[in-house]
Amino acid sequence: MAYLGNSARTKEILAKYNMSAKKKFGQNFLIDSGVLENIVEAAGVTDEDCVLEIGPGIGTLTQYLAEAAGRVVAVEIDKTLMPVLDDTLSEYDNVTIINEDVLKVDIGQVAAEYNEGRPMKVVANLPYYITTPIIMKLFESGAPIESITVMVQKEVADRMTEGPGSKDYGSLSLAVGYYAEAEPVCDVPPSSFIPQPAVGSAVVRLSRYEKPKVRVRDEKYMFEVIRTSFNQRRKTLSNSLSNNPALGVTREEIQAALEKMGMNEKVRGEVLSLEQFAELSDILQSRGAMLN
Numbered sequence: 001m002a003y004l005g006n007s008a009r010t011k012e013i014l015a016k017y018n019m020s021a022k023k024k025f026g027q028n029f030l031i032d033s034g035v036l037e038n039i040v041e042a043a044g045v046t047d048e049d050c051v052l053e054i055g056p057g058i059g060t061l062t063q064y065l066a067e068a069a070g071r072v073v074a075v076e077i078d079k080t081l082m083p084v085l086d087d088t089l090s091e092y093d094n095v096t097i098i099n100e101d102v103l104k105v106d107i108g109q110v111a112a113e114y115n116e117g118r119p120m121k122v123v124a125n126l127p128y129y130i131t132t133p134i135i136m137k138l139f140e141s142g143a144p145i146e147s148i149t150v151m152v153q154k155e156v157a158d159r160m161t162e163g164p165g166s167k168d169y170g171s172l173s174l175a176v177g178y179y180a181e182a183e184p185v186c187d188v189p190p191s192s193f194i195p196q197p198a199v200g201s202a203v204v205r206l207s208r209y210e211k212p213k214v215r216v217r218d219e220k221y222m223f224e225v226i227r228t229s230f231n232q233r234r235k236t237l238s239n240s241l242s243n244n245p246a247l248g249v250t251r252e253e254i255q256a257a258l259e260k261m262g263m264n265e266k267v268r269g270e271v272l273s274l275e276q277f278a279e280l281s282d283i284l285q286s287r288g289a290m291l292n
């Protein structure tokens with residue numbers, strides 16, 4: 001079986017199965033062998049690793065992963081791709097395909113079943129329409145995951161890797177930054193895919209911290225503070241946070257908390273670091289109502 005990572009083979013396979021890429025599943029197949037090699041190298045995949053791939057498509061990245069990893073478990077929602085994957089991955093005996101929506105899969109169970117509960121590396125060219133839910137599920141599930149190396153929309157990659165003060169800084173930067181160190185790997189043009197996406201893409205690597213980056217009394221409360229702050233980005237923190245009844249704090253209490261932190265009462269969320277959000281959340285929570 002020849003590698004799929006080029007335009008001719010990809011078109012050949014799609015024609016053989018009389019298929020075209022499905023927009024509703026965010027299907028954009030990689031046809032650039034250089035990018036595929038970059039992804040596997042950035043993920044640092046070795047034959048000791050069990051890799052979880054999300055959305056194998058016609059098996060393009062899966063082939064590269066199967067060559068490098070000890071085992072690959074790939075979760076694909078599209079049932080019509082099952083016979084294609086049987087064909088394109090027939091030479092590999094270390095690949096398991098699970099035909100399921102990844103958002104419904106118990107990732108901890110996958111690690112238990114295929115990797116004796118040890119941490120897996122996630123590697124994927126993600127379906128862009130559900131990038132954030134997938135990343136948040138991987139982190140919040142508490143499943144054993146060592147790193148996540150993924151192709152995402154360029155704009156989302158920027159949001160994951162930027163810090164306070166940048167226009168791309170927001171709740172995704174903070175959520176990712178709480179769990180992992182985010183590093184850009186490379187930018188990828190639309191011409192590296194069939195069909196070409198309307199937006200630019202980029203590969204990022206998220207290396208999970210052993211423990212979250214900051215200590216906070218109640219992470220759910222902190223993330224509510226963060227979400228509220230960025231929902232109304234141009235408003236001051238005391239305005240936006242006092243408008244959210246779930247936080248149970250008044251404008252005066254927020255201003256007092258900011259003062260205690262040595263910050264101006266007119267400050268906006270976009271300048272606060274993760275550490276500052278954790279501190280603010282702890283102070284506010286000791287004053288406001290507890291979230292259920």
Ligand code: SAM
Nearest residue numbers: 025028029030055056057076077101102125127
């Ligand atoms: N890995 C292939 C490649 O690089 O050429 C295909 C990547 S394509 C951008 C995204 C893949 O994710 C598609 O195969 C799509 O069917 C699959 N997908 C979309 N939603 C999914 C979901 N909820 N669970 C699992 N797979 C999904």
